Amino acid sequence: MKWLTAFVFLLFLSLPVSSQTQLQLILNTDVPVDSVYVVRWTDKEVAHLPFKDTLTIKFKTRGIDFYHLNYTSNGKVYYTPLMLDTGHITIISHLDDKKIIVDSVEGSPFYKKYVQWRSDFNTLKLNKDSVALDAFLLRTYEDNIDNLFSFIIGNRYLDIHQNNKLKLYALLPLIAKQAAGVKEYFGYSFLNERLQGILKNDTVRFVDYPLIDINNKTAVMQAFKAKYVILDFWFVGCLPCFEDHKKLTSLFPVLKQKQTEFISISNDDVYEKWKDYLDKYKFKWQHYKKIAGSSNVIEQLGISTYPTYILLDEKGKILYSSVSLEEVLGQLK
Numbered sequence: 001m002k003w004l005t006a007f008v009f010l011l012f013l014s015l016p017v018s019s020q021t022q023l024q025l026i027l028n029t030d031v032p033v034d035s036v037y038v039v040r041w042t043d044k045e046v047a048h049l050p051f052k053d054t055l056t057i058k059f060k061t062r063g064i065d066f067y068h069l070n071y072t073s074n075g076k077v078y079y080t081p082l083m084l085d086t087g088h089i090t091i092i093s094h095l096d097d098k099k100i101i102v103d104s105v106e107g108s109p110f111y112k113k114y115v116q117w118r119s120d121f122n123t124l125k126l127n128k129d130s131v132a133l134d135a136f137l138l139r140t141y142e143d144n145i146d147n148l149f150s151f152i153i154g155n156r157y158l159d160i161h162q163n164n165k166l167k168l169y170a171l172l173p174l175i176a177k178q179a180a181g182v183k184e185y186f187g188y189s190f191l192n193e194r195l196q197g198i199l200k201n202d203t204v205r206f207v208d209y210p211l212i213d214i215n216n217k218t219a220v221m222q223a224f225k226a227k228y229v230i231l232d233f234w235f236v237g238c239l240p241c242f243e244d245h246k247k248l249t250s251l252f253p254v255l256k257q258k259q260t261e262f263i264s265i266s267n268d269d270v271y272e273k274w275k276d277y278l279d280k281y282k283f284k285w286q287h288y289k290k291i292a293g294s295s296n297v298i299e300q301l302g303i304s305t306y307p308t309y310i311l312l313d314e315k316g317k318i319l320y321s322s323v324s325l326e327e328v329l330g331q332l333k
Helices: 001-013 111-126 130-143 148-163 171-176 187-198 241-256 272-282 296-302 325-329
Strands: 019-028 035-040 045-049 053-059 065-073 076-086 086-096 100-106 228-234 260-266 284-287 308-313 318-322
Touching: 019 035, 019 065, 035 053, 045 053, 053 325, 065 086, 076 100, 076 111, 076 325, 111 130, 111 148, 130 148, 130 171, 148 171, 148 187, 171 187, 187 296, 228 296, 228 325, 241 260, 241 325, 296 325, 308 325, 318 325
Parallel strands: 019 086, 228 260, 260 284
Antiparallel strands: 019 053, 035 045, 035 065, 065 076, 086 100, 228 308, 308 318
């Protein structure tokens, strides 16, 4: 029975244990604020409360966790991301014109490490030292291999090298070393599915991926003998997606000159919501949405960031991908 007792004890240690985290939020501002809401991403837990300059919110957490802190004022949202420990944590902040400025965080040593990491990352990026930046990202991924911050670091590395598969293979042994309990956290599926989608796919065959067209019928994308195709992955409510859609009307002469077909593929499940958006804005290019509840091109390619743009040649070979429309347009010859 001793081996059984030891096994149960080890299993218990491997399971994520929930503890209570108490966030005390103090906001110093003259801006009239309506409400505050905090999203704890691991379990997608949301606290939404009427505004007070000092609020206390409690969450059940499992170690280091990722939060979005949001204050709303007359329809405008101010927000900031936070990586925090479990415990009693006080966050003092104020608002500038665009976002929340965090003045101090007490009770969370990891937050200070997170701030330092962002500073080091930005310095290396500004210095354009790609070798040092790669080494920094891979080293700090391994340093945080027992918590979900590793997935945020991995996605930064993936963003930089999404068009260089050889570089991306460096993430595979790091992911493989992570415990099963860590892989249950928010962020793992985003990183792993996106990574696998890039590594496993060199081409996109339209016929393999039926979609829903604007008439709510099953259809297949058409390239109309274009030299290039740009696939636009988005969803209703994605503000950067909407801003890019507004730009496109003026860009179509350039796309036509470059013999480029532009095709939008929505990740929305609800047909009516998607169709209302298209009816309202009347964007005049090909639009499709995924078939809800079935394997689709978004799942196959591991798309988890929106917008994402993928440039194909006339045979469907993937030439380039990016979250930046301007970057992809810059690849057209």
